Amino acid sequence: xxxxxxxxxxxxxxxxxxxxxxxxxxxxxxxxxxxxxxxxxxxxxxxxxxxxxxxxxxxxxxxxxxxxxxxxxxxxxxxxxxxxxxxxxxxxxxxxxxxxxxxxxxxxxxxxxxxxxxxxxxxxxxxxxxxxxxxxxxxxxxxxxxxxxxxxxxxxxxxxxxxxxxxxxxxxxxxxxxxxxxxxxxxxxxxxxxxxxxxxxxxxxxxxxxxxxxxxxxxxxxxxxxxxxxxxxxxxxxxxxxx
Numbered sequence: 382x383x384x385x386x387x388x389x390x391x392x393x394x395x396x397x398x399x400x401x402x403x404x405x406x407x408x409x410x411x412x413x414x415x416x417x418x419x420x421x422x423x424x425x426x427x428x429x430x431x432x433x434x435x436x437x438x439x440x441x442x443x444x445x446x447x448x449x450x451x452x453x454x455x456x457x458x459x460x461x462x463x464x465x466x467x468x469x470x471x472x473x474x475x476x477x478x479x480x481x482x483x484x485x486x487x488x489x490x491x492x493x494x495x496x497x498x499x500x501x502x503x504x505x506x507x508x509x510x511x512x513x514x515x516x517x518x519x520x521x522x523x524x525x526x527x528x529x530x531x532x533x534x535x536x537x538x539x540x541x542x543x544x545x546x547x548x549x550x551x552x553x554x555x556x557x558x559x560x561x562x563x564x565x566x567x568x569x570x571x572x573x574x575x576x577x578x579x580x581x582x583x584x585x586x587x588x589x590x591x592x593x594x595x596x597x598x599x600x601x602x603x604x605x606x607x608x609x610x611x612x613x614x615x616x617x618x619x620x621x622x623x624x
Contacts, residue, residue: 395509398422398437400430400456401445401471406494410443413498414505427451431459439466441505446472446483454482461487465551467508469501484591489552490584500583507579526561528621531600531609533561540600547599552577556592557620560610564621567613593618 397419401407404425411421422437424430427448434442434456442460446453457468470483470491483491490504526533532541535558540547549557559576560568568576570586593610600609611619 396439397441458486560620567619569617
């Protein structure tokens with residue numbers, strides 16, 4: 382079904398799955414990840430990827446959008462039903478619609494082919510270094526943030542709307558929490574990227590827009606309604622005032 386590469390000596394037990402039908406490229410990606418300390422599994426077909434992902438329970442998935450059979454969007458959609466691992470989507474097409482499709486089903490980041498394997502590893506490490514909670518400098522770490530009927534608990538990483546639990550991916554939660562801990566403050570895309578992805582992240586800042594759109598839908602926004610998260614045109618996003 383798949384191939385596994387042994388991690389480098391002293392590895393911290395991080396597991397990655399590379400899902401790409403271009404075997405030479407998958408081998409290159411796997412080699413770079415392995416040298417960085419990952420245990421790496423490879424699979425080259427979308428349908429075969431699902432059982433492997435369930436079995437391996439990876440920390441990171443590098444997922445090609447244009448897979449044969451089951452494409453990367455559907456693989457990611459199914460993956461999100463049982464895992465909140467980090468997903469970097471790969472696409473050979475630079476069109477915005479291709480990358481956005483991947484992000485809307487729960488990918489955390491994307492890269493357009495051709496790309497630097499070193500940059501991919503750097504982005505993977507940035508994702509994996511992200512804290513599981515985001516305490517505010519001006520608030521107690523145990524604070525629960527409330528905006529109307531929305532509550533965000535950074536300690537338990539739980540979100541509720543009208544008392545009901547809302548299921549978010551890791552990245553979606555981190556974006557929402559970054560906004561919630563600074564109510565009524567407008568944050569630029571760059572500020573959100575620095576907070577969520579880290580100051581060393583390099584890429585398309587419109588990545589933020591897609592995750593905000595996805596969070597809004599899960600919070601119950603209808604059509605263009607800006608529920609809880611408000612767009613400040615030309616600046617960024619704000620939660621609290623006016624939402």
